[in-house]
Amino acid sequence: MSLALCALSHTPVMGVHQPADEVVARVEAALDDARAFVADVDPDLVVVFAPDHYNGFLYDLMPSFCIGAQATAIGDYGTSAGPLPVDRAAARSLASAVLDAGVDVAFSERMTVDHGCAQPLDLLFGGIDTVPVVPVFINCVAEPLGPVSRVRLLGEAVGRAAAALDRRVLLLGSGGLSHDPPVPRLTEAPPEVVERLISGRNPTPEERAARQDRVFDAALAYAAGTSDLMPLNPEWDRRFLEVLGGGDLAQLDSWSNESFVQEAGHSSHEVRTWIAVHAALGAMGPYEVRSTFYEAIPEWIAGFGVTTAETRGR
Numbered sequence: 001m002s003l004a005l006c007a008l009s010h011t012p013v014m015g016v017h018q019p020a021d022e023v024v025a026r027v028e029a030a031l032d033d034a035r036a037f038v039a040d041v042d043p044d045l046v047v048v049f050a051p052d053h054y055n056g057f058l059y060d061l062m063p064s065f066c067i068g069a070q071a072t073a074i075g076d077y078g079t080s081a082g083p084l085p086v087d088r089a090a091a092r093s094l095a096s097a098v099l100d101a102g103v104d105v106a107f108s109e110r111m112t113v114d115h116g117c118a119q120p121l122d123l124l125f126g127g128i129d130t131v132p133v134v135p136v137f138i139n140c141v142a143e144p145l146g147p148v149s150r151v152r153l154l155g156e157a158v159g160r161a162a163a164a165l166d167r168r169v170l171l172l173g174s175g176g177l178s179h180d181p182p183v184p185r186l187t188e189a190p191p192e193v194v195e196r197l198i199s200g201r202n203p204t205p206e207e208r209a210a211r212q213d214r215v216f217d218a219a220l221a222y223a224a225g226t227s228d229l230m231p232l233n234p235e236w237d238r239r240f241l242e243v244l245g246g247g248d249l250a251q252l253d254s255w256s257n258e259s260f261v262q263e264a265g266h267s268s269h270e271v272r273t274w275i276a277v278h279a280a281l282g283a284m285g286p287y288e289v290r291s292t293f294y295e296a297i298p299e300w301i302a303g304f305g306v307t308t309a310e311t312r313g314r
């Protein structure tokens with residue numbers, strides 16, 4: 001058995017409105033490093049920890065965490081659509097081990113995932129259907145959210161269970177870092193938007209296009225400096241990455257949910273996926289970061305990071 005880690009930011013604006021050529025080249029080089037790392041690991045199972053943006057998980061029933069045994073990607077923002085090749089037996093075994101460990105993860109035989117899950121698979125594997133996966137949803141946007149300590153415990157439980165599978169497992173995290181894109185919030189949205197957050201599954205193609213265009217327009221304004229979206233916070237991002245690299249993840253338990261929002265924006269909660277993969281890898285002993293990249297990219301509304309890591313000594 002072996003565990004390896006790759007965590008990366010996602011952003012729907014990638015490839016649509018590009019930053020300067022040299023920024024794109026640096027990101028491409030970081031992704032090349034990550035792809036080489038993943039090719040070397042040659043995983044036969046990818047456990048992908050991903051948030052959702054009111055596509056698969058809405059307020060009709062919002063779990064904190066959910067493991068999928070069957071899952072379909074919606075193909076938003078040009079990411080791959082269709083069924084994920086979920087290893088159902090592995091999904092069941094991870095879910096029961098996590099429940100045994102005292103973390104009340106939800107379980108789905110009809111999970112829907114969006115770009116949060118599909119984009120990292122597209123970027124690293126060239127599609128969503130090239131390697132068996134187990135998707136693990138982590139609620140990162142729909143307040144109220146539990147404390148990050150629970151995400152750490154989820155990650156540790158998944159890591160121990162994944163290590164017991166006797167497979168070459170890649171722990172893949174998707175999201176963050178600091179960013180505050182225009183995602184509506186239940187407590188502030190007008191009634192028709194609230195209704196969409198509760199029961200707006202399967203929008204029409206026109207509704208989906210309008211939503212995506214709003215995000216693209218917001219990115220253009222943000223890059224032009226004419227937006228009132230909160231700025232990225234590269235200092236916060238680097239501090240966060242340093243804690244993860246150091247391996248003492250319990251340090252994050254004192255970071256309040258409010259502090260994430262105030263310092264790094266609402267969607268910085270997406271770093272919950274990074275905490276989970278590092279906790280999962282760390283559950284089997286000390287780890288070493290193999291490559292790390294960070295750049296604040298306003299054009300993509302993203303504190304953009306790419307990290308690879310594996311168990312020390314491997």
Ligand SMILES: O=C(O)CCc1cccc(O)c1O
Pocket residue numbers: 010011012013053175176179181182183215267300301302
């Ligand atoms: O579609 C949405 O609701 C939000 C899209 C979105 C935009 C910028 C950065 C992200 O991480 C992200 O997910």
Ligand SMILES: [Fe+2]
Pocket residue numbers: 010051053116175176267270
């Ligand atoms: Fe996101």
